[in-house]
Amino acid sequence: MTLEQRLAVCRERVDPALERFLPADGEVPTRLVAAMRHALSGGKRLRPFLCMEAARAFGLRPETVLPTACGLEMLHCATLVHDDMPCVDDSDLRHGRAACHVEFDEATALLAGDALIIGAFECLTRQAEEPDIAPERVLRCVRELAEYTGVRGLVVGEALDIETEGRPCTESELEFIHLNKTAKLIICSSRSGAVLAGAPDDQLARLSEYAEALGLLFQITDDLLDVDGDTASTGKPVGADAAAGKATYPGLLGLAAARERAELFGARALQSAKGLPNREVWEALVEFVVKRRH
Amino acid sequence: MTLEQRLAVCRERVDPALERFLPADGEVPTRLVAAMRHALSGGKRLRPFLCMEAARAFGLRPETVLPTACGLEMLHCATLVHDDMPCVDDSDLRHGRAACHVEFDEATALLAGDALIIGAFECLTRQAEEPDIAPERVLRCVRELAEYTGVRGLVVGEALDIETEGRPCTESELEFIHLNKTAKLIICSSRSGAVLAGAPDDQLARLSEYAEALGLLFQITDDLLDVDGDTASTGKPVGADAAAGKATYPGLLGLAAARERAELFGARALQSAKGLPNREVWEALVEFVVKRRH
Numbered sequence: 001m002t003l004e005q006r007l008a009v010c011r012e013r014v015d016p017a018l019e020r021f022l023p024a025d026g027e028v029p030t031r032l033v034a035a036m037r038h039a040l041s042g043g044k045r046l047r048p049f050l051c052m053e054a055a056r057a058f059g060l061r062p063e064t065v066l067p068t069a070c071g072l073e074m075l076h077c078a079t080l081v082h083d084d085m086p087c088v089d090d091s092d093l094r095h096g097r098a099a100c101h102v103e104f105d106e107a108t109a110l111l112a113g114d115a116l117i118i119g120a121f122e123c124l125t126r127q128a129e130e131p132d133i134a135p136e137r138v139l140r141c142v143r144e145l146a147e148y149t150g151v152r153g154l155v156v157g158e159a160l161d162i163e164t165e166g167r168p169c170t171e172s173e174l175e176f177i178h179l180n181k182t183a184k185l186i187i188c189s190s191r192s193g194a195v196l197a198g199a200p201d202d203q204l205a206r207l208s209e210y211a212e213a214l215g216l217l218f219q220i221t222d223d224l225l226d227v228d229g230d231t232a233s234t235g236k237p238v239g240a241d242a243a244a245g246k247a248t249y250p251g252l253l254g255l256a257a258a259r260e261r262a263e264l265f266g267a268r269a270l271q272s273a274k275g276l277p278n279r280e281v282w283e284a285l286v287e288f289v290v291k292r293r294h
Numbered sequence: 295m296t297l298e299q300r301l302a303v304c305r306e307r308v309d310p311a312l313e314r315f316l317p318a319d320g321e322v323p324t325r326l327v328a329a330m331r332h333a334l335s336g337g338k339r340l341r342p343f344l345c346m347e348a349a350r351a352f353g354l355r356p357e358t359v360l361p362t363a364c365g366l367e368m369l370h371c372a373t374l375v376h377d378d379m380p381c382v383d384d385s386d387l388r389h390g391r392a393a394c395h396v397e398f399d400e401a402t403a404l405l406a407g408d409a410l411i412i413g414a415f416e417c418l419t420r421q422a423e424e425p426d427i428a429p430e431r432v433l434r435c436v437r438e439l440a441e442y443t444g445v446r447g448l449v450v451g452e453a454l455d456i457e458t459e460g461r462p463c464t465e466s467e468l469e470f471i472h473l474n475k476t477a478k479l480i481i482c483s484s485r486s487g488a489v490l491a492g493a494p495d496d497q498l499a500r501l502s503e504y505a506e507a508l509g510l511l512f513q514i515t516d517d518l519l520d521v522d523g524d525t526a527s528t529g530k531p532v533g534a535d536a537a538a539g540k541a542t543y544p545g546l547l548g549l550a551a552a553r554e555r556a557e558l559f560g561a562r563a564l565q566s567a568k569g570l571p572n573r574e575v576w577e578a579l580v581e582f583v584v585k586r587r588h
Binding site: 022023027028029030031032033036078079082085087088105106107108110111113114115117118119121122125126128135136138139142143145146147149150151152155156158159160162163173176 | 316317321322323324325326327330372373376379381382399400401402404405407408409411412413415416419420422429430432433436437439440441443444445446449450452453454456457467470
């Protein structure tokens with residue numbers, strides 16, 4: 001199976017599971033659930049995939065960790081909803097459809113994001129209903145999700161991203177933004193599956209190294225797409241990030257140095273993958289992310 | 295000790311504990327932490343108090359449950375920050391000071407609320423670091439916090455509150471709003487301390503009945519203050535809620551029936567308190583909430 005096929009299989013499992021976590025139509029008398037469903041639709045399900053593949057690599061059936069995989073996706077989608085709001089990035093489009101606050105309204109989008117963050121933690125606790133998963137492991141996943149996404153994780157990366165808009169940003173600030181905003185939830189997703197499977201600490205550390213490099217590669221690839229991507233295929237003007245005052249590696253270091261940096265992250269991810277079980281899927285993911293540039 | 299004195303003692307324990315959960319100045323390079331600190335300041339710490347008193351009632355030292363108590367307050371403060379934003383209630387003032395989005399900006403307030411929601415769950419997981427607290431109990435508190443505040447709890451109450459603004463609202467809709475928006479986190483706060491202390495199920499059920507009645511009393515008292523409160527002392531014009539198109543019991547049922555309803559909730563809370571250990575503190579809380587009207 002190609003990685004695209006594996007991702008498609010994962011999505012076919014995750015999407016109905018996400019739906020099962022939402023209240024049924026009419027169970028709650030508001031538009032909130034429709035807004036949450038809208039926010040959850042689309043997307044590659046990369047974070048659930050990482051969680052499920054890490055579980056598989058360390059000896060669990062991937063389906064076993066579906067509740068945790070769904071929680072990771074909910075948290076990711078929540079941050080997209082809040083990011084798109086007028087007071088943050090003011091984006092009308094997400095996954096080629098109207099952003100949540102456009103399809104509904106700002107207040108509903110704000111609350112849908114909140115409900116998805118809270119729902120993420122609810123999903124993670126439901127992991128304990130699976131037989132043979134010790135509550136200590138579930139609790140560790142909950143704690144790590146909070147640590148990797150809160151004031152020392154994803155959210156603080158977004159905060160610095162906003163604060164540096166339209167002013168010169170240092171290289172260490174940009175590293176901080178990418179590590180927190182993008183890489184930390186990727187790291188957390190990979191670790192969660194491994195933690196639930198009882199992976200030993202040295203393997204968890206290696207998986208974290210791998211996922212950090214993958215996450216940073218993912219973000220810099222995004223930046224490069226904005227600069228040297230094909231306008232016809234990306235569908236947005238070259239330099240849109242720069243025009244919006246967003247700090248990027250190509251903007252900060254120049255195109256050649258940014259490409260070198262991407263290669264460095266890719267090589268680092270491949271190096272870490274060597275010591276991981278099911279090495280081929282981790283390697284295929286690196287290739288998948290690199291291919292996004294073309 | 296009077297209840298006011300007990301609340302003050304609780305606040306003196308909770309406030310430094312909340313501070314310890316935040317990154318130190320300079321640990322993260324953004325205004326996010328300052329915005330979170332701003333959001334956490336002020337307030338009666340009623341939810342931590344309920345948690346700590348429930349723990350005491352069922353045999354734990356109240357200080358033992360401080361991490362959970364702090365988490366409950368973080369979640370409460372997060373909802374206030376998001377509620378005050380222009381796209382929701384558009385309130386410039388909170389606890390007599392500038393609301394978070396006024397003191398900082400909308401994007402920072404949005405992210406500070408997100409970080410506080412996530413921080414709430416982080417606090418709850420840190421409860422497991424206390425010796426003699428079984429991870430199963432901590433996990434149950436995490437799950438209950440998510441259930442009582444998410445798409446089947448606090449947030450869905452807020453969503454319906456917004457959706458019914460400016461249109462006639464039925465009595466059952468108003469009950470749904472008050473139960474979810476206000477009472478559920480009050481119930482969850484009381485239960486958390488009792489769950490950590492290992493209270494038996496029948497006592498948990500009684501505590502939930504008590505806290506639901508207390509929460510509904512709390513909300514209807516707010517509504518009544520808006521109508522028959524002393525304008526000079528409440529500092530806002532009589533009928534501000536009605537003018538804002540907010541559904542209230544006095545607006546829906548009339549003043550006399552709303553007062554009757556408040557008395558009913560108070561009596562129900564006192565009835566449930568009879569079967570609870572440390573009955574006097576639960577009774578004093580009912581009196582405290584009723585006194586807010588005067």
